[in-house]
Amino acid sequence: MRLNPLLKHCNFYRYLIIFLFVTAATGCRTVDKAYVKTVSMTNPDRLKIDTKLKWIKPNPRIRLASADKMTVYSRFRNSSGSEINVNGDIQQEIEKLGYQFVNNIDDAQYYLRVDLRYYGENAHKNLSNSVLGAIAGGIAGAAIGHNVGTNNTGMGAAGGAAIGAVSGNIVTNRNKDIEIGLVLDVTIGERIKGGVDTSRGNEQESQMMHYNAADGGGRLTGHTKLSSSEEQSLKTRDDFLYHQNRLVTSCNRLNLTLAEAEPVLRQKLSTAIASILP
Numbered sequence: 001m002r003l004n005p006l007l008k009h010c011n012f013y014r015y016l017i018i019f020l021f022v023t024a025a026t027g028c029r030t031v032d033k034a035y036v037k038t039v040s041m042t043n044p045d046r047l048k049i050d051t052k053l054k055w056i057k058p059n060p061r062i063r064l065a066s067a068d069k070m071t072v073y074s075r076f077r078n079s080s081g082s083e084i085n086v087n088g089d090i091q092q093e094i095e096k097l098g099y100q101f102v103n104n105i106d107d108a109q110y111y112l113r114v115d116l117r118y119y120g121e122n123a124h125k126n127l128s129n130s131v132l133g134a135i136a137g138g139i140a141g142a143a144i145g146h147n148v149g150t151n152n153t154g155m156g157a158a159g160g161a162a163i164g165a166v167s168g169n170i171v172t173n174r175n176k177d178i179e180i181g182l183v184l185d186v187t188i189g190e191r192i193k194g195g196v197d198t199s200r201g202n203e204q205e206s207q208m209m210h211y212n213a214a215d216g217g218g219r220l221t222g223h224t225k226l227s228s229s230e231e232q233s234l235k236t237r238d239d240f241l242y243h244q245n246r247l248v249t250s251c252n253r254l255n256l257t258l259a260e261a262e263p264v265l266r267q268k269l270s271t272a273i274a275s276i277l278p
Helices: 003-025 029-042 087-096 127-147 153-174 258-274
Strands: 050-055 071-078 110-124 177-213 220-254
Touching: 050 258, 071 087, 087 110, 087 258, 110 220, 110 258, 177 258, 220 258
Parallel strands: 071 110
Antiparallel strands: 050 220, 110 177, 177 220
């Protein structure tokens, strides 16, 4: 009779180990599905792609051009090293407004330069992730604890808690709010009749200060100060008046991927850049 509780203990932990192994091997897909359903009921907005867009500075007021001068000379760069290509989307949106791209800058009324500075994801945990993950893990743990078949309530509770903790941790780590961001530096120039005088400067200044205190009373007995400055300036004449700005846009959703975010971000930013032109 004394062996029966021991056998029950062995069976319980055997089932517990099997459950944890299966959970890890299957990638917790079943719990993930339950988690997503829970999210859809408690916070359905987390399953929708939320987009944000912001210009760092107000966009300039650019003068209108006649229909025969709605020409644009463009240059696109990708300093981020990412594989995303936004050039075609931007050109398409600008052409919808009636502008024509030219290959010679002398034939252009407007100059557009776009540099992709950053594109990537930033995964961050959310409080609701942890709470709902614990709920989903607790439900799974309770079910397994009940199905063990032991009459020991304390053992079932302990097993359910252990399973719930492991499952909740897996769910929380697997189901995150993913934010994918994109940063563009935009330079737009408008041709000015008669040209524009531009002054470029570079000023550097350095300073070093040294103090000495000779006695223990803290009285200052020595003082040395060295400083130097250098300034360079250059005046040039250009056909365009340039305006610079930075565009920051992002997408956020539960388990969002780069492939899902890319078309949304491309559409968002191309519309915003095209709106700069008059």
